[in-house]
Amino acid sequence: MQETNDDIQRIYEDPRFKELVAKKSGFANLLSVIILGAYFAFILLIAFDPKLLGIPVVEGSPITWGIPMGVGIILLSFLLTGVYTLRANGEFDNLTKEVLSEVQK
């Protein structure tokens, strides 16, 4: 299939395409801000106040706040990629198929 300029213009003006772009970009931006925020907050905390992460989670426990926070960022990364993949491969891809079906008829 070779797409034509007409097809492209039609897709670009299709309200469903605009909806797809708005939803997908909004979601991707939100998740990017979450992971960037979490990581740089973590790094800045280490740079400005490293002692804070050395405080035990419970008085007398060897486990410090740094452990759940560090492991938390690893789990958060995995979780966010899962959430995005699930929504993009379902909802967004269905929307994409609808948009494309318009020009592939």
Add this chain to the structure above:
Amino acid sequence: MIARAVLATALLAASSALLAGEAMTGEVQKQATNWTAILMFLAFIVGTMGITKWAAKRNTSTSDYYTAGGGITGFQNGLAIAGDYMSAASFLGISALVYSSGYDGLIYSIGFLVGWPLILFIIAERLRNLGKFTFSDVASYRLGQTEIRLLSAFGSLVVVAFYLIAQMVGAGKLIQLLFGLDYMVAVVLVGVLMIVYVFFGGMLATTWVQIIKAVLLLSGASFMAFMVLKSVNFDVVKMFSDAIAIHPKHDAIMAPGGLVSDPISAISLGMALMFGTAGLPHILMRFFTVADAREARKSVFYATGFIGYFYILTFVIGFGAILLVMTNPEFKDAAGAIVGGTNMVAVHLASAVGGNVFLGFISAVAFATILAVVAGLTLAGASAVSHDLYACVIKGGYTKDGGRATEDDAMRVTKITTLALGVVAILLGIIFEKQNIAFMVGLAFSIAASCNFPVLLLSMYWKDLTTRGALIGGALGLLTALVLTILSPTVWVDVLGNTSAIFPWKYPALFSVTTAFVGIWFFSITDKSKAAQEARAKFIPQFVRSQTGLGAAGASAH
């Protein structure tokens, strides 16, 4: 203020371990020849050579060669990405860092992981929808082919070169340690095997070598972590308490040490790791091996899972080494230091929890790991030369698209380049044996973050990007990263032996990434040429394709 700057510099001096772990630095002693390890490694070689032979038969076109025909599944690609990204030096280096400083090892791992979600959210699917073989395809999609391909091929080759040197030197030292082979023999062996995989098997063989290596490394590391936890009756609190009691730094190992100190270096390092991962050519290339955007997303999801899991394992392994290696005189020399250096603690732990056979297994896995990483790098370098420089720049494209490069010619150039890269890698490995290469992986990430990443990102997202802007801004980013690294403590003081650095921070990314973005922006908006208008006009078709996959290169028929 001055006191603060002095303090920052002092702390920086203490943090030289960061990124160095990735490069396996320091003196190593050659160990006794380990026959179990050699036999296991031979089994790996025989298996992967079989795969290479099978792959060679299936490679009939350039698309097969560079992208495995686009037929790799998301799950397989996720494993292969993990195999491409988890280097032997990071396995040994991070566990060694945990062993010697505790919590700092975790900070280091997190930096290497957090780039992945970002790749998924902003890069992966647009890259897959727009590109064919290399990320330069995407960067040059609506810009001047010659200029942008030259820039991004150059960016790729520089990143590949520094990364490759670090891996080759690491490989030589590691194999000396694990197998008792000579440094020279080890480097030549790695170079030759890497050439064979890439030369004959292309992306298909490289992918399977990476998948097998990922599975072996993850299983080996899982077993070690399991045995460590078993030794404390699966009581994590006991594991930490015992480690605090044994370790000479005591409870300091549960808090950040001197690894990340002043805010500028911290942010700079964070930017290099996050954006650098999204600009590594051998990683970006992996997204063209899957059929579509859907599989590309799955690839990142699985890769993030595997890499994150691996880093958690190395943390446990590092603590396990404090419990089981630090206390065992068998692993220490007369002076009380770890036999073979601190980087060997994970290997000693393997012997402590699994005996000689498991030690052999882990050594063989470490060797396999090096091969998988260097094969991926070589393939990325070869594709930059043959696809970007030869076919697209010199010959003006492939014959089927109206250019003058035939598939056969492009393949021939690829194979010559692969051979040349292999020989160059061996030579560089030998030349840099005694050099301090701790800065090289950091430099590779900084350049990837300051040249490849801004150009790629803006080419997909910013309508007003022009060829002139991308070319000048990208080149400025690359140069800034290079010059500031040379002037930084890691090279100016540690390598060149000056007493104080001209650029006081260890990582240039904060400055060089900013320079790149500002440069690209300024030289784009002031560009009133006809070419600039054309590039802007092509944004809508590119945008539609990047969002929907309309007209994207699909899987080839088999």
